[in-house]
Amino acid sequence: MAGYRLAGGGGRVDRSKVLRFRFDGETITGFAGDTIASALLASGRLMVARSFKYHRPRGVFSAGSEEPNALVTIGEAARTTPNVQTTMAEASEGLVVRSQNAWPSLNNDFGALTGLLSPFLAAGFYYKTFIGPFRGAWMLYEPIIRRAAGMGAATREPDPDRYEHAHGFCDVLVVGGGPAGLAAALAAGRSGARVILVDENAEFGGASVLDTATIDGSDTAGWVRSAVAELAVLQNVRLLRRTAVYGYYDGNVLAGTERLPAGDAAAPRERHWRFQARQVILATGAMERPIVFAGNDTPGVMLLGAALAYVRHYGVAAGRAVTVFANNDAAWHQAAALAETGITIKAIIDPRDAGPEDSAKTLRAAGTVFYTGHVVTAAEGGKAVSGVVIAQFDSTAGNVSGGATTIDSDSLLVSGGWTPNVNLASQAGEPPVFDSGTGAFIPGTPREAWAAAGAMTGKLALQSAIESGFEVGVETVKSLGFNALPTTFTVENPNQEVGFLPLYEIPSNGPGKAFVDMQHDVKASDVRLARREGFSAPEHLKRYTTLGMAADQGRTSNVNALAIMAAEEGRPIAEVGTTRFRPPYSPVTFGAIVGRATGKHFQPVRRTPMHDWHEKAGADMINVGQWQRPRVYRRPGESVEDAYIREARAVRNSVGITDVSTLGKIDVQGPDAATFLDRVYTNTFSTLPVGKARYGLMLRDDGFLYDDGTTWRLTETRYLMTTTTGNAAGVMALLEFGLAVDWPDLKVALTSLTEQWAGVAIAGPQARALLTKVITDIDFSDKALPFMGVRTGRLGDVDVLVSRLSFSGELAYEVYCGADFGLVLWTTLLEAGEEFDCTPYGLEALGTLRIEKGHVIHDEMDGRTGVHDLGLEKMFSKKKDFVGKPMALRAALTDPGRKRLVGLKSLDGKPIRAGAQLVTGSDPNLPGGSQGQVTSMGYSPAVEAYIALALLERGPERHGETLYAADPVRGLHGPVKVCAPCFYDPDGSRMHG
Amino acid sequence: MLIPCPVCGLRDSGEFTTGGDASIVRPAFDDGDEAAWAAAVYDRSNPLGAHEEYWHHVHGCRHWLIVARDTQTHAVFGARLAGAWAGYQSGAPSDKPGPD
Known part of the structure; x- marks a missing residue:
């Protein structure tokens, strides 16, 4: 029982509003405004x-986002959130908080026996030890080791909460x-510039809480209040x-996550911000640096500034018999401030x-x-500080001398100086540089449009921090043209x-x-x-x-680790340097990254x-x-296979209809439309008569097949191109590229009509x-509307475009109308x-019908096949030039040894x-090498057999x-x-009939 | 990354798709030189520093742009429209370049 609530103080808590939450089943009482950490400390935990x-x-250990130790799991069931810093999480009524990585209980943790093995568990131990005795043994050990070590466990239930994405545009x-x-x-706001001010804490003010100065006549808290109010x-x-x-990120883009306070059911749980400034x-200030010594992770050891922050913000004292260990003047002032509140130092x-x-x-x-x-x-102490062992120190030799003395104490507050928070500056700048004033690193030269101010530049004193803030603010808005x-x-x-x-x-x-890095249990000896x-x-x-790779990103450990390494190497810390800091500085939840793009909003549905009729x-x-x-349109009792066989039979025996609205449709217009199509298709479209359609193949620059479809000549200067469903957008982009880059002289306009028809x-x-x-208005006789003919007609009052095309090999037509009339067209056909x-038929029947005919789709045109591979040489004009022709003719693509299209019949x-x-081997265990693969089947x-299309050498x-x-x-x-x-x-008599 | 689209103004790169290196000389469509095509299709340098790339404003004006940027610093120097519209700049008092 070290911590307790003081009678007075606590600028952030409202003592009139009591709240209760559970920690490992025990009820903890706190006040509105408490963090989980402050309430736990106040309760003596x-x-x-x-x-x-x-x-x-x-x-x-701390009072902010540097907290390495006090991580918990909050929430229950689907709302379980592991690894939450108690120092950042606000307490709320009814919250359920659980400790982590302990079994059966926090106090009697079986896993603590690993501590006895610690001489063997140094850095790299697992990887060195568990490599044998056979290949892949690590795979066997890994799950067991991972279970022993660890943090909280995430829930497997879907997250019921809502997350938002927001964009913040600003001058500064x-x-x-x-x-x-x-x-x-x-400074920036007063000039009229658009300003966004962001802080990770629930309140503004930062480390000003630690200073007893008056600013413009107010104490620091009063000055912060009036600044925020303005x-x-x-x-x-x-x-x-x-x-x-x-x-x-590049281009002065910054990302952040906003935690919304609990209690507002309508609000999202988190909001992901993308700032464009x-x-x-x-x-970003500075964080107090611990000093590394034996047992420095014992509960009851805390950063000195944090202890003062708990007093000032929450009215909570860290202990009743407090010892302070410090190497700097600011720490003495803070200790004095603690003493003035009645805490025994x-x-x-x-x-x-x-x-x-x-x-x-x-x-x-x-x-x-x-x-x-x-x-x-x-x-x-072990589970709680009981005493502090001290010894004389020779500061010139840098070592301990003389015998040890023990001071009885329930709380040890440590201050090793302050470490500027250079993470964001390092992400967008040159490496941080060593600053002897703080004994740590300050920002290097910016690579993006930023300037640093305050404690992060080494200006730790309150006055110089405010001064530099004003200065940088003024310079920044001036550079943007504001007064x-x-x-x-x-x-x-x-x-x-x-x-x-x-x-x-x-x-x-x-x-x-x-310990150097307490969150990852990295010791000085490591x-x-x-x-x-x-x-x-x-x-x-x-x-x-x-080291430094835990969720706290080494906020309290990086500089100490570098200092220890420098001392071992006999080099100055400045020479050792830092790692490159990378995002994320703070943990980001998947929910925040995903935002609304989850479940049925994962991607747009077309x-x-x-x-609705299909459904x-x-x-x-x-x-x-x-x-x-x-x-498939399954009838009661039918399997998918039963249904598509019935649907395919209906097409072969009588008539079926299928929805082809998803095909890509591009209107190609202009005096050069015919020339343009001749260049993008392997076959010729300038010779196509008005009122006829032709099947066309499109290649990529590298000569491989890209897309196919029919294109219909509506007038001399206007074509309707159809593409595969999946490639519609890609074909459009490719055509636009051709017109913009290769043939800017061609007078052609492209319009996507996919969703209009x-x-x-x-x-x-x-x-x-x-x-x-x-x-009406169309003569459907074979003579008047021959195979591949295109006509306009009417379905009642609706204009329709009809083309006699066949994918199934039967006598067949495609009818298009304005999208608003699609359902009318569909139901009229069914009734008549x-x-x-x-019979309406689906994709499976369509698939089996086209496989019977040997028609290829993207299963065969998979980006690795050419016209030669799929037996489409007839479509490859020798008389004209087109995109992809030179590369399609290269020896590698016309090699007869390539995998080429065949049919297969199941025996x-x-x-x-x-x-x-x-394969050629009849024995599954001796198959021989692969000579090809099955691309589609039905x-x-x-x-009356299972058949397939395949690519075979x-x-x-x-x-x-x-x-x-x-x-x-x-x-x-x-x-x-x-x-x-x-x-x-095979001779096509059915579709030509 | 922001791309200064000459038609739409400064827009987020998420509205664009990339079309690769714009410095590559593409043979004419009726040029049957296999080696020249092979070079245009497969040969890619990995330049450090200033670089020109095609970007397609798919979720905007649908123009193809040539964007000049630095592959090392990711700084974007500028963008112009490809082809006949190359000189076009939205809002600029000009006698409308582009196809007549």
């Missing part, structure tokens, strides 16, 4: 977590709402709290000879014992002293563990081990030990005008790209009789077709799987051979007969 690797007891983005950021935002009324300023900027002011330990006199006086008066020239060598107003402010009684002795680690020979094994460069050190008819819908198309294909021997019943038993009465490999009612020369379709994943290995790809009506 010390241990709140078990560590990642060694299951060490851990408590609250200010990142960080501490004193420098507030000053910068004021900014809030400016129409050109947006304030974003609880928003962590995690990435700085003309100029950025980084004022038993001792202050400082390796230097003296602290600043004014604060020393306050502390002396409060009864604090000074151990100058001393350091802390260990914190004793900056002159700004003055007065700071009185600030903590000016910056006295500081660099001290990062107290080396120890004792048994206690000294850093030394890394160096001994050759991993001394910062990037290697990081990867070998996983539906044809007849979609009502019970069709199984299938996605084709973004389009939804009917697969609905289409139905009518196929079967009774197709002509059916259309004659419903469409009742006497012919007109064992079983389906042939698409994707199966064609049951053919016409052939030297295929056309091998008709009659027996091969095996090998599908070892499904355990299939069936005999197939190679044949010509056209199984049905």
Whole structure:
């Protein structure tokens, strides 16, 4: 029981509003405004977590986003969120909070036994040890090791909450709402520039809470309040709290996530921001740096500034018998401030000879014992600090001398100086540079349009931070052409002293563990081990030990690790340098990244005008790209196969209709339209008479097949091009590229009509009789409307475009009308077709019909095949030039040894799987090499067998051979007969009839 | 990344798709030189620094653009329309370039 609630203080909590939440089943009482950490501290909870690797007891270490230890899981069931920093998460009524990585309980954790094995568990231990005895053994051990180590577990249930994406456009983005950021935002906001001020915390103010100065007559909290109030009324300023900027990207784009406060059911849980700023002011401040010593992770050890923040913000004291260990003047002021609130500071330990006199006086008066020239060598206790071991320190030699003394204490507050937060600056700038004033790194030269202000540049003192904020704010808006107003402010009684002795680690020979990165359980000895094994460069050190790679991104550990490495190497820290910092600086949830694009909003859904009819008819819908198309119209009791066989039979025997609205349709108009089409298709369209259609093939520049479809000549200068459903957008872009880049002289206009026209294909021997019943103004006789003829007509009051095309090999037509009339066209055909038993058919029947005819689609035109491979040489004009011709003629693409199109017939009465490999071996265990693969398959009612199309080496020369379709994943290995790809009506008499 | 579309203004790169290296000399469609086509189709340098690329404003004006940018710093220097519209700039007082 170390922490407790003070009678007074606590600017952020509302003591009139009590709230209760559960921690591991126990009720914790707090006030509105508390974080989970402040409420737990106030309730006397010390241990709140078990560590990642060694299951060490851990408590609250900080008061902000640098928290390495006190991670918990919040929420239940689908709303479970693991690895939440208690220092950032706000407490709310009824919240369920659970500790992590402990079994059976936090207090009696079985996994803590791994701590006994720790001599063996140094960095790289697992990878060195679990490599044998056989190949792949790591795969066996890994799940067990991963289970022993770890953080919280995510839920497997779908997230019921809503996440949003938002875009923030501004002249000036200010990142960080501490004193420098507030000053910068004021300077920029007053000039009229559009400003967004962002801070990761629930309130603005940053580290100003630690200073006792008065600014313009107010205390720091009052100054922050009035600055925020002024900014809030400016129409050109947006304030974003609880928003962590995690990435700085090219073009001055920054990304952040905003956590919305709990309690508003209508609000999203998080909002992902994408900021686009003309100029950025980084004022990300500095974070207090711990000192590494044995037992420095014991619950009860806390950053000194954090302890003062808990007092000022939440009215919570860290302990009743407090010891302070510090190496800098600011720490003495903070200790004095703590003493003034009535907290007992038993001792202050400082390796230097003296602290600043004014604060020393306050502390002396409060009864604090000074151990100058001393350091802390260990914190004793285990689950809670019980004593602090100190020893004399020789600051010139940098080592401990003399015997140890133990001070009874329940709380040890540490300050090793301050580390500027250079992460975002490093993401968008040159490497950070070492600054001796802070003993840490400050931002390098910007590579994007940003300027840094305040503590992150090493200006730790309040007055210089505010000054630099105003200065940078003014310079920034001036550079953007705004008139900056002159700004003055007065700071009185600030903590000016910056006295500081660099001290990062107290080396120890004792048994206690000294942690550098507490979140990843990386010890000082691991850093030394890394160096001994050759991993001394910062990037290697990081990867070998996983230092700085945890969710806190090494906020409290990076500089100490680099300092230890530098000392080992006998080099200055500046020479060792840092790793390159990369996004994300703060963890980003998948929900925030995904936003609304999940479930049925994952991508746009495209539906044809007849979609509702298909659904009502019970069709199984299938996605084709973004389009939804009917697969089969199953009747009760039918399997998918039963249904498509029935539908295909109906087409062959009488008539069927299918929805082809999804085909790409491009209107090609202009005096050069014919010339243009001759260049993009392998066959000729300038010779096509008006009122006729022709099947065309399109190649890529590299000579491979790209797309196919029919193009209809409507007038001399106007064509309607159809493309495959999946390639419509790609073909359009390719045609536009041709006109823009290759042939800017051609006078052609392109318009996509895909969604403007609905289409139905009518196929079967009774197709002509059916259309004659419903469409007027067209003579459907073979003479008047021959194969490939195009005519306009009327369906009642609706204009229609009819073309006699066949994909199924039967007498067939395609009818198009305006999209609004698609359903009318569909239902009119069905009603009039009742006497012919007109049957709607889906993609499966369409597939089987076209396989019977040997017609290829994207299954065969898969980007790796050319005209030669698919037996389409007849479509390849020798008389003219077109895109892709030279490359299509190269030897490699016309090699007869290539895989080429064949038909397959199943010899064992079983389906042939698409994707199966064609082999010669009848034994599944001795298949021989693959000679080709099955591209599409179906049951053919016409052939009364399972048939398939395939690409087979030297295929056309091998008709009659027996091969095996090998599908070892499904355990299939069936005999197939190679044949010509056209199984049905090879001379085409049916469709020409 | 933002692309200054001459028609639509400064737009997010998400509205565009890339069409690759614009410095490649594409043979004419009726040029049967297999080697020249092979070079245009397959040979790609990996330039460091200034570079010109085709970008298609698919979710905007649908013009093909030639964007000049730096492959090292990702800075975008400018963009012009490809082909006959090359000199067009939205809002600029000009005598309308482009196809007559």
